[in-house]
Structures are given as C-alpha cells and as structure tokens.
Amino acid sequence: MKNKKFLFAASLLLVLSMFLAACGSDKKVSGTDEKDGKEEKPKFISILTGGTGGTYFPLGGSFATIISDETGIETNAETTGASAENMQTLKDGDAEIAFSQTDIASYASEGKIMFEGNVVDNVKAIGTLYPETIQIVTTKGSGIKSVNDLKGKKVSVGAPGSGTNANAQQILEVYGMSFDDIEKQDLSFDESVAGIQDGTIDAAFVTAGTPTGAVEGLAATEEVVIVPVDQDKAEELIKKYPYYTIDEVPSGVYKLTEAVPTVAVQAMLVVREDLSEEVVYDITKAIFENLDKVTHAKGKLIKAEKALNGVGIEVHPGAQKYYDEKNIKAE
Structure with a gap:
C-alpha cells in the first residue's frame, strides 16, 4: 500500500513540474522577461545592417547606441548581406530590427521577385530614412539623352x-519597354562603370545614395550623363509602385552642370511585428529625437517628417503612435 501511495505522489509531482516548466517557457522576444503576467521590454535587441563598407553599418551603430542610451535596451548592430538577407533573418525570428530598401521590403511582404513563394509576413515598418537614387548612368559620347x-x-x-x-x-x-528592347547586361556597379569606360556597354542602372563612388570614379575621366526620368513617367511609376519617391541627382555631383530629375527607393528601418507597441514607440522616438548624435553624413537627410514617404509596407502600431503624436503623415 505504501508503495502505491509513493508512486501516486511521485507521478503527481512529475505532472506538476512538467506543467510549470511549460508555463515558464513562453517567451515571445529574445531576452524578454515576464512579470506579474505582463510582458516587459526585451533586455537586448539586434539591428541588422549591411556590409562594413556601406552606409547601413555605421548608421546602425549610431542607432544602436541611441536606443541603448534612451531606452535601456542593450542594442547591437550586426553586419549582414543587407536588405534581402535582413528580411529573411527577421522572418526567421533571429533579430528584431533591420535596414532594408523599401522596394525589397515590399517584395518580401508580397512574395515577389527574389521572394517568390516566400512571403515575409511578420515584419512592419518603423520608417524611411534617406533616398537610394536610381541613376541611369552613361557618358556624353554615347549620345544617350533619354530612356x-x-x-x-x-x-x-x-x-x-x-x-x-x-x-x-x-x-x-x-516607358513602354522591356529587357527585350535592350541588350541586357547583368553587371555589378564597378563592372558597369568599367564597361562604360572601356566601351563594352553604353549605359547602366545604378541604385545607390548619391554621390556613388563608382560613378565618381567614372566622372574623373569621362563626361558623365545621368539620363532623366520624366515627371509624368515618375508619377506613373509611383502610382503603380508606391515605394518609389521623386528624387534628383543634384547639380555639381559627377560635375553635372544642372540637377537631373529621377526617382528613388528609400532606405528604411523595419521591425518584427511581435515587438510590443510600447517598445517600438520608444525605439522610434529615441531615433528621431536624437538624430544630432548620428555622425554619418546621411544622418542629415533623416527626418521624422519624411519617415512615412514611400514606406510601401504596413507601419508598426508603435511607430504609428509616435507619428500620430507628431501629426506626421505621408506626403
């Protein structure tokens, strides 16, 4: 009889311990604690950036410092393969915040282009930062003046x-054209510039912040021409693909004598949607109200008033709360 009572008691304890272990294992965000049934802010978060030689990484370092100082959440910037890789990493739940181009974020949310059949449905926007300009680069000798x-x-x-x-x-x-209308070349920026320089190609599309180093190198030896995107075509493009915005390549860049109208996608910050509204609000406020602490030159282009322009995906409720407080709307 005593053995039966002992076995029953032992079984009861085992069931109870398994139940308590299951209850204690439910954590939504890395490093997040729960207290009195209420989820607390995470202890640490990661910002996915890009390569060490690009713009995302140094900006991410500044943002990480600001977030750590202003919110108390330990934050670090990680070097990555940039936009597409960042969106996939957020989908996999292996980081919390990331840099991405607006068009790449849109493709990910819709399962298109490089995300065909692989929808990223757990990522929302914090806001756009600065333009990544579409530059159609050629030289005066090519005779190319229009798309x-x-x-x-x-x-x-x-x-x-x-x-x-x-x-x-x-x-x-x-413009009523496709890749079938050109002799398409699949080249990197550096390869494109080298091709223009040695005459093996006539022009190149380059999507990057201006001035772009590779194009500056070309301007040192050639008279660079940036092909304009006409205003009516830009408006048509933006209507169909809302992650684009109006932009220009300024006079003086690449020795241009006047500004050239074009379009841009935006560099943006995105966040996993399971971060709480309060945490994302605090992060958004910390970044946009401490931009004077950003040392990179692109920091001067980042403004809360422009953060909803060309976003292209749904904004996280925490970020939207901040914009609503400031009466900021997309232009």
Whole structure:
C-alpha cells in the first residue's frame, strides 16, 4: 500500500513540474522577461545592417547606441548581406530590427521577385530614412539623352534578382519597354562603370545614395550623363509602385552642370511585428529625437517628417503612435 501511495505522489509531482516548466517557457522576444503576467521590454535587441563598407553599418551603430542610451535596451548592430538577407533573418525570428530598401521590403511582404513563394509576413515598418537614387548612368559620347534612347543599346541592369534589376525593369515598363528592347547586361556597379569606360556597354542602372563612388570614379575621366526620368513617367511609376519617391541627382555631383530629375527607393528601418507597441514607440522616438548624435553624413537627410514617404509596407502600431503624436503623415 505504501508503495502505491509513493508512486501516486511521485507521478503527481512529475505532472506538476512538467506543467510549470511549460508555463515558464513562453517567451515571445529574445531576452524578454515576464512579470506579474505582463510582458516587459526585451533586455537586448539586434539591428541588422549591411556590409562594413556601406552606409547601413555605421548608421546602425549610431542607432544602436541611441536606443541603448534612451531606452535601456542593450542594442547591437550586426553586419549582414543587407536588405534581402535582413528580411529573411527577421522572418526567421533571429533579430528584431533591420535596414532594408523599401522596394525589397515590399517584395518580401508580397512574395515577389527574389521572394517568390516566400512571403515575409511578420515584419512592419518603423520608417524611411534617406533616398537610394536610381541613376541611369552613361557618358556624353554615347549620345544617350533619354530612356527611349536606351533601345538597342548595351545596358547593365544589375545582378538577376537584385533590387537594381527590378528598378530597371519597372522604369523601362512605364516607358513602354522591356529587357527585350535592350541588350541586357547583368553587371555589378564597378563592372558597369568599367564597361562604360572601356566601351563594352553604353549605359547602366545604378541604385545607390548619391554621390556613388563608382560613378565618381567614372566622372574623373569621362563626361558623365545621368539620363532623366520624366515627371509624368515618375508619377506613373509611383502610382503603380508606391515605394518609389521623386528624387534628383543634384547639380555639381559627377560635375553635372544642372540637377537631373529621377526617382528613388528609400532606405528604411523595419521591425518584427511581435515587438510590443510600447517598445517600438520608444525605439522610434529615441531615433528621431536624437538624430544630432548620428555622425554619418546621411544622418542629415533623416527626418521624422519624411519617415512615412514611400514606406510601401504596413507601419508598426508603435511607430504609428509616435507619428500620430507628431501629426506626421505621408506626403
């Protein structure tokens, strides 16, 4: 009889311990604690950036310091392969915040282009930061002055599946053209510039912040021409693909004598949607109210008033709360 009572008691304790262990294992965010049934802010978060030689990484370092100082959440910036990789990493739940181009974030949320059949549905926007300008680069000697002049020419459109490739395809589309109308070349920025320089290609699409180093190198030896995107075509493009915005390549850049109208996608910050509204509000407020602490030159272009322009995906409720308080709306 005593053995039966002992076995029953032992079984009861085992069931109870398993129940308590299951209850204690439910954590939504890395490093998050729960107290009195209420989820507390995470102890640490990661910001996914890009390569060490790009813009995302140093900006991410500044943002990490600001978030740590202003919210008390220990934050670090991680070097990555940039936009597409960042969106996938957030989908996998292995980080909390990331940099991405607006068009790449949109493709991820819709399962298109490089995310075909792989929808990223757990990521929301914090806000846009600064333009990544679409530059159609050629030289005066090419005779190319308009997008229509690209017909029949050897034109680099970036690597297959890249953001630049999609930008080129969409801009040609609003001009009634496709890749079939050009001699398409799939080259990197440096390869494109080298090709223009040695005459093996006529023009190249380059999506990057201006001035772009590779194009500056070309301007040192050639008279660079940036092909304009006409206003009516830009408006048509933005209507169909809302992650684009109006932009220009300024006078003086690449020795241009006047500004050239074009379009841009935006560099943006995105966040996993399971971060709480309160935490994302605090992060958004910390960044936009401490931009004077950002030392990178691009920091001067970042403004809360422009953060909803060209977002292209749904804004996280925490970020939206901050914009509502400041009466900020998309232009």
